[in-house]
Amino acid sequence: MGFDEKIEDKIIDREKSLSSAEEYYDETFQEPTTEETLHRGLKARQISMIALGGAVGTGLIIGSGTALVRGGPLGLLLGYSYVGFVCxxxxxxxxxxAAFLPHKKGFAGYATRFVDPAFGFALGWNYLMKYLIVTPNNVNAAGVVVQYWTQSVHIAIWMVIFILFIFAINLLGVRxxxxxxxxxxxxxVIALIGLLLMGIIIDLGGNPHHDRIGFRYWHAPDGPMGSYLLDQVHNSKTAIFCGFWAVMVNALFAFIGTELIGVTVGxxxxxxxxIPIAIKRTFWRILVFYIGGVFVIGLIVPRTNPNLFVATKSKTGAAASPFVVATTLVGIKVLNHIINAxxxxxVMSAANSDLYIGSRTLYGLALEGKAPAIFKRVNRMGVPYPALILCTMFCTLVFLNVHASGAKVFGWFVNLVSAFGALTWMCILFSHIRFMKALKSRGMSRDDLPFKAPFQPWGSWFALISTGIILFFKGFDTFLPFNTANFVTSYIALPTFFWLWLGYKLYYRTKLIPIESIDLVTGLRAIDEEEEKYLAQETEKGPRTRLGKIWDSL
Incomplete structure (x- = not known):
């Protein structure tokens, strides 16, 4: 008996037992009505690219310079590899x-269903706050990137233009x-491939100086590892460890965003x-670009170069990118403008997808009754326009840059985003652990699922503990010496999440859902009907041409 037959039997049994007081049930588990629903218009290739666009941004192109300074080339590679595996x-x-239950309520829906409504409420608003911050962060980065070319136009004007641009694109509909x-x-993707090839060519001697760099910067006087804060002059083991840990924190920020596939499923x-296809493709692309990217950066740029971007400096844009620093060192100047473009x-692609995810997250909360009902309204193109307008309004946070340096604002946003993002990862992992236990309690084998996660259940536990440790110690440098602004932005997410969870739990008196009472089938019939309707439409279109199949597989 396959997955569909087993689920159908479960649905029938579920519908017979809805009146049982022992079975936990919430009417919000049902799919929304046609009048207030999103449109299923995203193809696999688009989902993969949206996830890539939201994840690959300033963390690699600009922020990796900070990680190289603090962790050295080896620390940079090890830190990004470790966090990449956790990702x-x-x-x-x-x-x-998501493959089992591709509903339209985002991560909060899984947390509500498999853990506790209060847990889902806290996760949903935590994730929303992350995107209310990360979107202006990328708009901020776009503004300072443009300033590399000209400062005759005030940066606030560029920010207004960028905000209106991403708002207009999101308003056009999901297709x-x-x-x-x-x-x-x-x-x-093309630009990243070009940068990686350029870095390899520079390293092998294909540069104006004809200088074969090899692993020269790994054999610097202070070794392949960097040092940070404590006793940097003497390069003590403590300073080396601090440098490596700083890389871990930076890598966490860089990888956060890949999870937004969980929102696009709706x-x-x-x-x-x-969804399984998109997840597999996205992982390999990010693995190649991030791990390969930081490895190349560690080969062609010395960690001691003063032009590398550090969050305490005012320099941003192309001039602060490790790739531009590398071209400058070997005498290549014409590429700087291309790299800046x-x-x-x-950053604009990342800001565009961030605004999309933020609006859909708020829409999902409204569907569950955890945000004002106005935010579940959609227009005829399936765009939740009230949610989109509110998320766009928060983009005005970028005007903090008018009164503070771009680098300082960038650092504050990085702290906030990485904290909110880490909490989101932990909630996803805990929800998955509960999901696996619920399947086991019902005698349902994970082998029958549409997609089976490898390395489980130990993989989720390992990632949950690792992310928790990084989150807890991510602000260690705020104490050496103590920096109030950085401390607050590093840790404000923790009490915020706790009070959201506790407040909802006390007000609605919710309880942790018993494993044996977790609802695994409500709403599946509606999702199956949507899938059957889509397949019927595809059948009516006739067989795909070879070119069409190749296009869809991209």
């Missing part, structure tokens, strides 16, 4: 739940948004097939 475990855990974001992200075509595409 993979988060992705597959999310993919298992237009998905196609435009696909091409934006495709440009990013608008994905044939989600049980396309690529960076602008990077």
């Amino acid at each position: 993979y475990l988060v992705m597959v855990s999310l993919g298992e739940m 237009v948004f998905g196609e435009l974001e696909f091409w934006f992200s495709a440009i990013k 608008e994905a075509q044939n989600p049980r097939k396309n 690529a960076i602008l595409v990077f």
